[in-house]
Amino acid sequence: MTESKPRILVVDDEAAQVQALCRTLPDYGYEPVGFTEPEAALAELRRSRCDLVLTDLRLMPDMDGIALLQAALAIDPDLVVIIMTGAGTIATAVEAMKAGALDYILKPFKLSMIIPVLERALAVRRLRLENAELERRVREHTAELEAANRELEAFSFSVAHDLRSPLTVILGYADALIEDFSPQLPHEALVQLEGIVAGAEQMRRLTDGLLRLSRLGRQPLSKQRVEVAALVRQAVEELRRTHGPRQVAVHVGELPDCVADQALLRQVFFNVLSNAFKFTAPRSDPVITVTGRIEGGERIYAVRDNGTGFDMSEAERLFGAFQRLHGSDQHEGTGIGLSIAARVVQRHGGRIWAEAELDRGATFRFSMPG
Structure with missing residues (x-):
């Protein structure tokens, strides 16, 4: 199975910048799709999967890079976003990182500078997705264990509770036999009856313990x-x-x-x-x-x-x-x-x-x- 190329959404109001990136990034194994208008970029993000957004900090008057960042993360929280900015707006780029951007790149830049940043950002995204998947599996496994424990506790309670009545009957009859007929019974029969009583008593202790253990899972802590x-x-x-x-x-x-x-x-x-x-x-x-x-x-x-x-x-x-x-x-x-x-x-x-x-x-x- 061929692994899909990382898909990068490039957003910049400079068409030449968008075209240059979309022309060269495929040579490095990326699938870029470029836009000069933020709303069109967000519409594309709603339509299909993207792994990374590479956006200019200064866009159209009605939406800057930070607003685009926030809207993009609202659509897909697993996205990674990199801000492109000029040297005079580094402080604003830092604000963008506080809002959720992973990194920023200073314009003008060489392609050799941007490729390591993209690789690092996509590696972070992979880790995030793997961690999210691991957490999901842990939650599912925990829920399954909790359900199994509840079923086991209910089963244990039911079995232990239902065993008490027949055990009481066994002990009652065995004690009555010993008390009422011990003079007429052979010694060997008495020994066997006493063994029945001892075994039934042990089983009653076991069922009592099982009941106590099963109740622990139901009893709220005070x-x-x-x-x-x-x-x-x-x-x-x-x-x-x-x-x-x-x-x-x-x-x-x-x-x-x-x-x-x-x-x-x-x-x-x-x-x-x-x-x-x-x-x-x-x-x-x-x-x-x-x-x-x-x-x-x-x-x-x-x-x-x-x-x-x-x-x-x-x-x-x-x-x-x-x-x-x-x-x-x-x-x-x-x-x-x-x-x-x-x-x-x-x-x-x-x-x-x-x-x-x-x-x-x-x-x-x-x-x-x-």
Whole structure:
């Protein structure tokens, strides 16, 4: 496929200047079309594509080069415009550039001077068009992703919601069998029933997590100034009650306040701290440290523990829904907590990441706007 020549609209009230340019520019790979009247030039621009307008600053009394420039850009915002001007009107040429002209050329000029200016201007136009096309594709791709996410969230909500009723029935019948008939049932049957109950309970926890995750995309953010240190202490106290007599040393440092949805931010800290409580369980001296700092306009918070850690080669899986780096026989859980934390942080415009070593603990960090 042959690439079309760049089309240049030449506008000058000096007919000899227009003729000279239209006669010589084709030798350099351009397709010029010339006019001595601005209105005729604009009519041509409305009729067919042009890549560049080369116009004299002084035209007819009713329209100068700046007025032509503005009218041309109104017709085609992707045009590039070069102003031709005499030495005495450089200040006006600068005004034309402020109005949207890309460059100007001083008259009289040699063709060897104008060709590099045209090449540079057309290169700028190509970049503008490529950037506009890239932005359009990004917008389309973003819209497609958003639509897919909405569909996925709706599907997840529907599936999780519809699973709750049959799971409740399964658990109810299994519990009733154990309670009413356990003396008559063989030991092997009881073991199998208990397995059914355990599996159904795990599935219920998974569906509850799926429901919470799907609701995050629908729940509007209610941002306010949050006193983060107090929020963290509340989460720690709740986790201490959940974990009973187990002694975990939790050190809470200076934590800068931030602007966030308080309930959702509390969920982030609760999930990350819960992760730390869980994975320090094998330690005789479990220690969790919560710190924060301000860096480049962000509030960055860190939760560090001396637990079992994980292999950094698997770090990318950490924040995916239902992703577990440890077997259920080692640590309980559904693999949804960190996914929820990541979704909340991302909805606030922040980021979340982790560092760890096997058997040497882990540090989870996330950022929030000021």
